[in-house]
Amino acid sequence: MKVPMKDNVTPAISAEEHARRTATQFDSRLHAALAKASSGLSPISLALAGMDWALHLASQPAQVARLATAAQQSALHWWADTLHNRPEDDNDPRFLHPGWKHWPWAPVVHAYHEAEAWWDDATRLRGMEPHHQEMARFYARQWLDMLSPSNTGLWGNPEVRERTRETLGSNLVNGWINALDNWRQQHGLAPVRPSEHEYRPGRDVAITPGRVVHRNHLTELLQFSPTTASVQREPVFIVPSWIMKYYILDLSPQNSFVKWLTDQGHTVFILSWRNPDETDALLDMADYLHEGVFDNLAAIKALVPDAEAVHACGYCLGGTLLSIAAAALSRPGQIEQAHLLPALKTVTLLAAETDFTEPGEMGVLIDESQVSLLEDMMAERGFLSGPQMGGAFQYLHSRELVWSQALRELWLGENEHPNDLMAWNSDTTRMPAVMHSEYLRRCYLRNELAEGRFPVEGRAVSLADIRVPMFVVGTEKDHVSPWKSVYKIHRLADTEITFVLTSGGHNAGIVSEPGHPNRHYAMLTRPADGPWLTCGDWQAQAMPQDGSWWTAWHQWLIGHGSGTVPGRLPLEDEALGPAPGHYVHQHYLD
Structure with missing residues (x-):
């Protein structure tokens, strides 16, 4: 375990090296200060993308003429239609x-x-760097979203004008109250009016009965109480993303993934990640791999001796981490303590990327300059705060999360009525500086996992080593892990892969309980060493079905299991306590 400590004896360095480090430290602090003015976005990245677009536009007079003609024709069509x-x-x-x-x-x-x-047409210029082209389109869309007629409020929005007439202006008064509440919250003051319903872990969400059965510095391992007399022999071990609280998969009882699995006769273990602080600045990917996956697998083997293997499941970044672990465990001699761990019966990846060449909207904000700026920001306190991470997602979806929300709250005077999923989304977590930098560089910038260069205990791992069956889920409207990017696991692993494409987005598509209306999915299994299918070919051959993919996964787990055993009660240790544990309640002022 790494902790930010200083040795008593500092190695001697040359004057030149000392000057270089001093200059780097000064520049880092300057960049961190400037990042506050730029909302954490790299102005250099934006300037490079803008210059790339402007220079290519200037060097293509025929395209300029075409765009000018298109603008004139558009204006004439608009006039005729009007x-x-x-x-x-x-x-x-x-x-x-x-x-x-x-x-x-x-x-x-x-x-x-x-x-x-x-503008969508004008930002697609031949010769531009693909990343700069994506950035140009993205920022053009951001400006247009800000300038939308719907944001003109009382003077230009007919909905606001109608609401103002109907309520005799009370919507504007309520909007002013909402604005004051927002200001107080942003400045660390208590809100004037408490939310109508607060979803608290252990009271409203994360209430599936269970116990904390193992704890280390980074995680708590929760085991949930059985609700059936017999259970499947192989337990289910779930690794959620470290940027989220685990109860995304244990929300209210009616849509709790964990409770549903327990009711179907599965022994369910899940990780609850610790919310890191300044003392965890030097935690890295190896720490998350060993304390998050390997240490807890060893605990499961000790706690459930009648199970020789586990069904391992990872969600989002937890799936990326699990795929690294599965690849390492699939190669004999890769992991020194492998004999202490149970075998993996199957591996399930939920909205998890393993190839980052097409990472979706997040890729727009990730390049060398942006990562360097993030590193400078994290160096101040040793972590990336929850609000900073939340701000990035808010910026990516400003149309829905900024402008439309401002319209409802400030002009229509509506109060937000949060549900359990929205409450979970606001329960932010942090990321240690070293780990987050390593993750961004190794996965996003260098794509080391897909290229077989990601190191585990001194040796690179390859997903091609995985031989156990895999169940992989992508969601149709996922902007974080686009399904076509998730689908690339077919190129990287030669094992049997059952791929599911389900309706919904990154969160709602996964939290898709049976009985939820208007849900559907398509599923197709490629046998081990089967032929490559493009995304289009897969869609043409996959069997569409109505309902939740949960039921299909349950049947798949049974089909790859080895029968049932009597229900297993979690170990009761008063020092560890009941679920949802201690780590899920950790909140730090940012």
Whole structure:
């Protein structure tokens, strides 16, 4: 375990090296200070993308002429449609109110959509660096989202005007109260009005009965009490992402993944990650791998001696970590203490990337300059704070999380009514500086896992070594782990892979309990060493089905299991305590 300690004796360094380190430290602190003004975004990355776009635009006069002509034609079409009062087929959720369909608002919305289409075309210039092209499109979309007619409030939004007439202006008063509450929260003051319903772990969510059965510096291992007389011989071991509290998979009883699995006759273990602080600055990926996966697998082997193997499951970054562990355990002699660990019967990856060449929207904000800026920010306190991480996601989805929310709260005077998933989403966690830097560089920037260069105990691991069956889930609307990126596991592992594409997004697609309306999924199994199928070929051959993928996974686990045993009660240790444990309650002021 690494902790940020200083040796009593500092090795002598040359004057030149001392000057270099001093200069680096000064620049790092300067960058960290400037990052507060740029919301943690690298102005250098933005400037490089803008320069790349501008130079390529200047060097392509024919494209400039084409874009100018396209703008003129768009303006003429807009004028003709306005004169003839042709309605626009608009499914944009920002303009669903009937008032946007009539003059003078309809022409404004039409012009706005024409501008969106034009800028999307204008940022696709031949010769640009792909990353810069993605950034140019992204930032153009961000500016257009900010300039949306829906953000004009009382003066230009027909929905706000109608609400103001109906309520005699009380919506504006409520909006002012909401704005004051937001200001107080941002400055560390208690909100004026408490939320209508707070979802607290152990009281409203994370209430599936169980015990903490093992604890180390980084994790608590929870085992849940059986609800059936007999259970499957192989327990299920779940590794959630370290950037989230584990109870995303144990929300309210009606949509708890953990409770549902327990009710189906599975012995369920899950990790609860510690929320790191300043003392954990030097924790790295090796620490997360050993204390998060290997140490807890050893604990499961000791706690459940009648099970020779486990069904291992990883969600999001937890799935990436689990895939590294599975690859290491699949190669004889890779892990020194492998004899203390149970075998992996199967491996399940939920919305987890193993190839980061197409990482979705997160990739827009990740390059060498941005990672360096993050490192400078983390060097101040030894971690990336929850609000800083949350701000990045908020920026990526500013249309829904900033502008539309501001419209509802400030202009329509509506109060947000959080559900259990929204409450979990605001329960932020931190990331140690060294680990987060290593993760971003090794996975996003260098793609070491996919290329067989990610080191574990001094040797690179390869996903091609995995031989146990895999169950991999992607979600249709995932902006964090796009399903086509998740699908690339087919190129990396030669084992039997059952791939599922389910409706929903990164969270709602996984938390998809049976009985939830309008859910569907498609599933297809590729045998070990089977032929490569493109994403399109897979979709053409996969069997579409209504309902939740949970039931399909349950049947898959039974099919790859070895029968049942009497239900297993978790070990009661008063020093460890009941579920949901201690770590899930950790909150630090950022």
